[in-house]
Amino acid sequence: MKVLILGGDGFCGWPTALHLSQVGHDVTIVDNLSRRFIDVELEVESLTPIRPIHERVAVWKEHTGKSIGFISLDIAREYDRLVAVLLELRPDAVVHFAEQRAAPYSMRTPATKRYTVDNNITGTHNLLCAIVESGLDVAVVHLGTMGVYGYGWSGSAPIPEGYLTVHVSTPDGAIEREILHPANPGSVYHMTKTLDQLLFAFYAKNDGIRVIDLHQGIVWGTETPETGIDERLINRFDYDGDYGTVLNRFIMQAAVGHPLTVHGTGGQTRAFIHIRDTVRCIEIALDNPPAKGERVSVFNQVTETYRVRDLADLVSKLTGAEIAYLPNPRKEAADNDLDVTRDRFLALGLNPTMLGEGLVEETKGIGVKYASRADFSKIVAKTVWKAGMEVAPDLMR
């Protein structure tokens, strides 16, 4: 299958590109390298020493003989080139990772709020519009987020996969409807993914675009079998307060001797998935697109749920690291339960990688190996959801 991977240089995109190439797809990465530019802006780097994109694809070719194309293109700003790329390559599918994906960054400043909305919405809409203009039948696999659902909305009912059955009273008695699950995003970033859903629904209805929207949990881990082939293929590892994800931050903090930073009570339950399963889920999604004219197909791309403070306790127990409870810079509930339906990927053969000592150790290995690259002044989360909220000072220098 010929696949374009938008955002194929990023944390999820790069291992996905390698995995899809490995299993035999003809892969081309489209990326504007925005994530690397944001590293420059935030004055922080991936803990792992990622190589330039041209070197990455050359090393992949060297080891496997497989070519991955690379096109430097901003889908939100270069619409005409996007159409030209579609018409030239005529892909069977596009995997769309090309969105600003950090909630804290999306709340950092007016400029980053606006960048997140402009980049994500204009980019997604340009993609849909370009596919219609091209006249091609290109399936779209999009990375959504569990955060579109919000947390704790539906009482004891597990969060369904995209669509919720509701009953509505009418003068003629109650009627049943299946609706897109009501949106309750917790940041500008999450909000953009709720807007994306409406873009997809419209273009599926009006133009018959085939879309799979994957509502992913928090990704942890770094390496996949493919990124582990050569150090020059290594995936990025973010540990800073804006881009670092909670479990990877704990593991890295333990490795470098920093207290585990729990912002708030840690009573929030969140959904998780290992990066190895992310790439496998994308592969499965590509093999199972909706038929033309069907509604958007939604999967919950999640394998486990954990309460944040339980994760901290687990990592603390495994490593001896202490836990620091810091002010919460987010506006969110102090506690929530979370039960997520995740049947669709399991039914299609996903064999999940569960959180266990071995995997934590593997990831910790990266923390230890690259500890000297860490900047302790970037660890404590400083981005507040609203002006005036309290932030913690740095814990180590």
Next chain:
Amino acid sequence: MKVLILGGDGFCGWPTALHLSQVGHDVTIVDNLSRRFIDVELEVESLTPIRPIHERVAVWKEHTGKSIGFISLDIAREYDRLVAVLLELRPDAVVHFAEQRAAPYSMRTPATKRYTVDNNITGTHNLLCAIVESGLDVAVVHLGTMGVYGYGWSGSAPIPEGYLTVHVSTPDGAIEREILHPANPGSVYHMTKTLDQLLFAFYAKNDGIRVIDLHQGIVWGTETPETGIDERLINRFDYDGDYGTVLNRFIMQAAVGHPLTVHGTGGQTRAFIHIRDTVRCIEIALDNPPAKGERVSVFNQVTETYRVRDLADLVSKLTGAEIAYLPNPRKEAADNDLDVTRDRFLALGLNPTMLGEGLVEETKGIGVKYASRADFSKIVAKTVWKAGMEVAPDLMR
């Protein structure tokens, strides 16, 4: 009250600016004149001879002694100036009409689809972000559309004002929730208004922005008491296939001797409101903002519903015009019923202007008076919702 009117040079914005000035508010129009630029692009003009904005406000001053400010500003492209304007004028409220508002134009070409999304979403998000950045407590009154609800979704239940009560089954029994009414937009334009709703919900929740979203029906009529004071204050009147609204098109067509153009079966029921009531509704909304921290307040800004072919029959009976049934360039149901809850404005004192012979005659007067300005080649709707759909030839030259 100090009020900024974004899009205050447009069809709804201009009469609103005059009305709010008339009742004593301190009004400043912010507009980038985009609607006039689109006239140039489409090679069509308002049937009525509208005057330049500076002349309009000067004539208003001449007649009433009241000043209306004008600032040329693109809220989607000039964020920093928007913040500066807020900080300088410190308005109590912003009325936000600054969106591309024609469904056919939004479906016309890839460029107009993209313009509609970029202009409407970036503009609305910039406004919210700028209010947060300013630190001011500015109420936002936004023009939504009945089209966010879709048509015929809820069986015999009337469309509620924004929020729908649903029941969801859980292991512990059914729970009741009040949700934003599920979105089912019929065009890119309508889709942008469903995205706006999510922007408002998030900024109300996170930042306490006070928002009123007015889901307006199809506006008809041209003049208000204020625009009628002097011909140089006249409101615009669109009769073309992209920007003309159905009832005004029928009335104009009858006046110039063109068949009444029903695209499709005419079995669609739509909601209507006279422009006189639009301006009065905005006045009422400004006087009744939600409290800080409350959810978005939604009103249905609608006074009557009609089936399109019944409207054509009515105008035909009153004028003797014949009716031409043409192919429908829209993807929509051939027939729908529509029952709309509209209690909130009535409870707050709106005394609706109902469709009656007198009003049709008044509007017809404009058609007759300015008939020589009509370009018959612009009357038949030519914009299709999807490539390959049938369009009708022009009926008259």
